[in-house]
Each structure stands twice: as structure tokens, then as C-alpha cells.
Amino acid sequence: MHLTLYLAIALLGGGVNALKSTATEDYIATESPIAKRNVLNNIGPPVGALPGVVSVASSNNTDPSSRFTWIRDSAMVMKSLINEFTLGLDTSLRDTIETYLLGQYRTQLITNPSGTVSTGGLAEPRFNFDYTADTTSFSRPENDGPPLRANNLITYANWLVDEDKNTTFVENVLWPSISLDIDYILHHWNETSFELWEIAWTESYWTAAVEVHALRSAAILGRKIGRDYEVKGWESTASVILSFMQSFWNNQANYVSGNTIPDRSGIDSSTVLASIYNYDPLAGCDSLTLQPCSDRALMNLKAVVDGFRPLYPINSKTGAAAVGLWTEDTVFGSPWHLSTFGVAEQLYDALAVWNQTSSITVTTLSLPFFQQFFIAALAITYRPGFIGYQEILDGVKAFADNTILIAANYTPQDGMLPQMFDKEDGKPLGANGLSWSYSAALSAFDARNGLKPASWGAQGLAQSCTSQHSADAFSFEEAGFLERMYKAAAEFFQGYRGYQEYAYHQGYRIIEQDSYEAPAAYMYSRVFREYGR
Numbered sequence: 001m002h003l004t005l006y007l008a009i010a011l012l013g014g015g016v017n018a019l020k021s022t023a024t025e026d027y028i029a030t031e032s033p034i035a036k037r038n039v040l041n042n043i044g045p046p047v048g049a050l051p052g053v054v055s056v057a058s059s060n061n062t063d064p065s066s067r068f069t070w071i072r073d074s075a076m077v078m079k080s081l082i083n084e085f086t087l088g089l090d091t092s093l094r095d096t097i098e099t100y101l102l103g104q105y106r107t108q109l110i111t112n113p114s115g116t117v118s119t120g121g122l123a124e125p126r127f128n129f130d131y132t133a134d135t136t137s138f139s140r141p142e143n144d145g146p147p148l149r150a151n152n153l154i155t156y157a158n159w160l161v162d163e164d165k166n167t168t169f170v171e172n173v174l175w176p177s178i179s180l181d182i183d184y185i186l187h188h189w190n191e192t193s194f195e196l197w198e199i200a201w202t203e204s205y206w207t208a209a210v211e212v213h214a215l216r217s218a219a220i221l222g223r224k225i226g227r228d229y230e231v232k233g234w235e236s237t238a239s240v241i242l243s244f245m246q247s248f249w250n251n252q253a254n255y256v257s258g259n260t261i262p263d264r265s266g267i268d269s270s271t272v273l274a275s276i277y278n279y280d281p282l283a284g285c286d287s288l289t290l291q292p293c294s295d296r297a298l299m300n301l302k303a304v305v306d307g308f309r310p311l312y313p314i315n316s317k318t319g320a321a322a323v324g325l326w327t328e329d330t331v332f333g334s335p336w337h338l339s340t341f342g343v344a345e346q347l348y349d350a351l352a353v354w355n356q357t358s359s360i361t362v363t364t365l366s367l368p369f370f371q372q373f374f375i376a377a378l379a380i381t382y383r384p385g386f387i388g389y390q391e392i393l394d395g396v397k398a399f400a401d402n403t404i405l406i407a408a409n410y411t412p413q414d415g416m417l418p419q420m421f422d423k424e425d426g427k428p429l430g431a432n433g434l435s436w437s438y439s440a441a442l443s444a445f446d447a448r449n450g451l452k453p454a455s456w457g458a459q460g461l462a463q464s465c466t467s468q469h470s471a472d473a474f475s476f477e478e479a480g481f482l483e484r485m486y487k488a489a490a491e492f493f494q495g496y497r498g499y500q501e502y503a504y505h506q507g508y509r510i511i512e513q514d515s516y517e518a519p520a521a522y523m524y525s526r527v528f529r530e531y532g533r
Contacts, residue, residue, distance in 0.1 A: 034415030049129035052103030058433030075148035146181035147214035255303035269339035280458035293350035295366035320402035347400035348447035
């Protein structure tokens with residue numbers, strides 16, 4: 001790897017798509033088994049940790065910060081492995097997955113600097129390798145941890161119920177753990193915390209997106225195992241958060257702002273990661289949940305790639321580009337493998353939907369994205385046989401493959417994927433063998449090979465929001481209403497938390513009051529009455 005050939009091919013024009021495809025396939029064939037082996041070696045005893053503990057990076061790092069397990073990074077690593085197992089790609093992963101899941105249940109109950117299981121400790125970002133609390137100073141809390149952890153448990157629980165017919169483990173072990181994290185989301189979704197890059201205290205699109213995913217999928221699982229009485233109101237809260245997510249859309253520049261930090265543009269690769277994280281093959285090109293093929297997601301991807309292209313000298317002036325975290329980043333300041341692979345994965349996911357439906361809908365919003373691949377594109381729905389249909393498919397696939405080839409060019413000879421690669425010369429930077437880099441590569445490779453995640457219910461959730469929002473960009477009046485709605489929800493739930501009592505016993509959840517259904521309904525009626533909706 002780190003081959004000049006890969007970069008040369010990535011920069012060539014459209015007449016060599018077959019050559020580019022072959023180069024991409026060669027890289028995937030070589031790197032995929034290395035990434036799988038290395039990420040598994042970063043779990044448990046091979047890295048000096050207890051079974052089920054996912055190290056943030058390989059054991060050959062000297063930086064003390066590499067000797068922790070992050071809830072977020074662990075969840076992202078295991079998400080790719082759980083998908084490969086539950087979708088039948090690798091049936092050898094069951095023990096690894098279940099050991100991880102049991103370990104996560106254990107971390108939930110550990111008192112830590114963020115609190116106890118009932119006072120905020122569920123949002124603790126990282127732990128020691130022996131399942132003890134990290135007491136050093138760090139960016140805490142991080143509110144994406146509970147939904148990311150819950151979503152992994154939910155995905156595996158659905159497989160156990162649907163395929164393995166094992167509801168006992170789900171009801172007695174996984175469901176209590178899931179419920180703890182869902183309760184945390186219900187209490188804290190409208191609060192700021194550190195975002196996923198752990199630099200800023202802010203509202204975060206990424207966090208809201210994974211919270212919606214968790215609430216919706218948990219409610220569906222709960223009904224499946226007969227816990228209807230517990231999940232009442234979870235989906236209505238998910239709809240409120242989904243509505244809040246729309247306020248991150250920049251209506252002037254046509255991209256999703258990753259956060260609400262005043263001195264940033266908002267261009268942030270976490271929004272691309274949110275799109276692929278919430279990919280639901282049954283949701284089509286829904287914009288509200290930022291499905292990968294939606295007009296908003298495509299324009300957001302274009303803004304992210306265009307935003308990072310001029311920042312890194314290794315990038316070309318057109319076409320695919322290496323991508324970092326956020327455009328104003330001076331903390332890290334170079335491209336990340338996980339972000340670059342994420343761009344490719346979103347395009348592969350979009351292609352999967354277009355090929356499945358045999359249609360590509362171009363809107364006035366997404367027209368600039370499609371004109372990159374077919375200059376004569378119009379705001380119409382393209383179907384097989386239309387001039388431009390195949391050109392778009394081929395162009396998008398070539399762009400995604402070229403993005404993979406950029407990562408390939410800056411992959412060291414041994415296949416080790418670092419945290420970053422230098423913006424000047426592409427040399428490895430940061431932690432060696434970052435676990436999330438490996439899982440991001442595997443997820444992108446799987447997407448290219450046609451692997452589709454199970455549906456998490458995005459289609460139905462999006463429908464619950466359409467009565468208030470059109471498919472087009474929100475007007476200033478609608479955006480203002482969303483902001484007022486969010487603030488009213490925050491005020492209401494702040495008061496509601498004052499009398500809602502919870503008791504926890506050995507990790508099991510006991511609700512002393514009724515569910516959130518009535519409060520949620522009251523909050524909606526209050527907002528609509530006050531603001532005339």
C-alpha cells in the first residue's frame with residue numbers, strides 16, 4: 001500500500017473507470033483481512049485488557065491516552081462487527097459480540113466522574129481496561145454514548161429474537177441494559193454535552209441523530225418482546241428530537257451544521273457519519289433522517305468534501321478528497337481515515353438505494369451534486385434508459401472508489417490504519433492502529449459489496465414528522481418554530497424531571513410514575529397552542 005499507483009489512478013479522468021474499480025477491489029482484497037485481524041486484536045487480552053474491552057488503538061502506542069476504552073469508539077467498532085454477524089457475513093463473531101455486550105452492561109453500573117447509573121454516569125466517555133472508572137480530567141459527559149451503546153444491544157437483540165429465537169437473554173440481560181440508556185436519553189436529550197470530537201461543549205447533530213435512532217429502534221424491539229407499557233411515548237420523543245434535528249440545516253449554504261458553535265462554519269464530517277449511521281434501506285431517500293441518497297445528505301456531502309479539499313495540500317482541486325473532522329480544526333489539522341472512508345460509504349449506500357429502486361430523483365436542491373457527474377442533469381427523476389441515468393451511477397461509484405483510493409495511497413505497507421495522515425505528505429499521524437479507522441474501512445468495504453443494515457424504523461419515524469415539514473428546505477418561519485418548540489420542550493422536560501422518580505436495582509429499571517406518553521402529548525399541545533400550530 002502507500003502506492004503511487006493508487007493516487008495516480010484516483011486522479012485520472014472518467015475514461016478509466018474499469019481501471020479505478022480494479023485498483024479499489026485490489027486494495028479492499030488486501031486491506032480487508034488486515035483490518036479485520038487488527039481490529040479483533042484490539043479487543044480484550046491481545047491488547048492487555050479484560051475480555052470484551054475494545055481498546056481505542058493498538059497496543060504498540062506509547063501515548064497513555066491509548067490505554068482506555070471509549071464507549072463511542074467501542075460502539076462504532078462493534079457496530080460493524082455486529083452487522084457482519086447478524087447479516088451472515090461472519091458467523092464466528094458471536095462470542096466476541098456477547099462478551100462486549102456483557103462488558104457494556106458492567107460499565108453502566110460503575111460510579112464514575114460523570115455520576116452514578118442514575119445521576120449521569122451513563123454518559124461517561126471512557127473507562128480503564130479493567131472496567132474501573134477513569135478518574136483523570138477529561139471531556140465529560142458525552143451524550144452520544146448511551147444511544148450508541150443501546151443501538152448495538154438493540155441490533156443484536158433483534159437478531160436473537162428473529163433468528164435465534166432466544167428471548168430469555170434479551171429480556172433478562174439486554175433489555176434492562178437498553179432501558180437504562182433509553183431512560184438517560186429521555187432525561188438528557190435536550191442538554192448540551194461534549195460532541196464526538198471531544199473538543200467543544202455544544203448541541204450536536206450527531207448526538208441528536210443517534211438518539212432518534214435509539215428511541216425508535218428500542219420502541220420497536222420493546223413491542224416485539226411484549227414491553228408495550230414501557231415504550232409508550234418513546235417514539236413521540238424521537239419525533240420531537242427529529243424535528244429539532246432539522247434546525248441544524250443551513251438554508252443559505254445547503255449543508256447540515258454539525259454543531260451550534262458560533263465561530264465555526266458548521267462543516268463537519270460528523271454529519272456524514274450521522275447519515276451513514278442512520279442508513280435504513282427501507283427509508284428511501286428521506287431527508288428528515290438524512291438518508292444517504294437524500295438531497296440534503298448529498299448536498300451536505302458535497303459541502304464537506306469541498307470544504308476540506310483546499311485545506312490539505314495532498315488533495316487535488318477537483319474530484320475525491322481526503323476529509324478531516326471540522327474545517328476550522330487546528331487541534332488535529334489533518335485528514336482522518338474514518339472520515340474519508342465515511343464519505344465513500346455514504347455514496348455506496350446511496351447507490352444501493354438507487355439500484356434497488358431503479359430511479360434517481362434529482363431535486364433543485366441536489367442539482368449541483370449531480371451536475372458533478374452529469375453536467376446536463378435536470379431536476380427530474382432518472383430511470384434506466386434515460387440519458388444521464390448510467391452516467392450518474394458510474395460517476396458516483398467512481399467518486400466513491402477514488403475516495404477509497406485516497407485512503408489506500410496513505411495506508412502504510414503493513415496495512416496498519418492510523419488515526420490520521422499528514423495533510424502535507426500523507427505520513428501516518430496520531431495513534432497507531434486506531435480501532436475506529438479499521439471498522440470504518442470494513443464498513444465502507446461492506447457497503448461497496450452490497451451489505452445493507454437491518455431497518456431501524458426510519459421510514460415510519462419520518463412520516464410522523466411530515467405533518468409539520470415539507471420535503472423542501474425549511475423557511476425562516478418554520479426554523480423559528482422549531483427553535484421555539486425545542487426550547488419549550490427543554491423547559492417542560494426540565495420541570496418534569498423534578499417529579500419523575502426512578503429506582504434502579506441490580507441494573508433493572510422500575511418506573512414509579514407513568515410513561516412519557518402523557519407528558520409528551522401535553523408538551524405538544526402546549527407548544528401548538530402557544531405558537532399557533
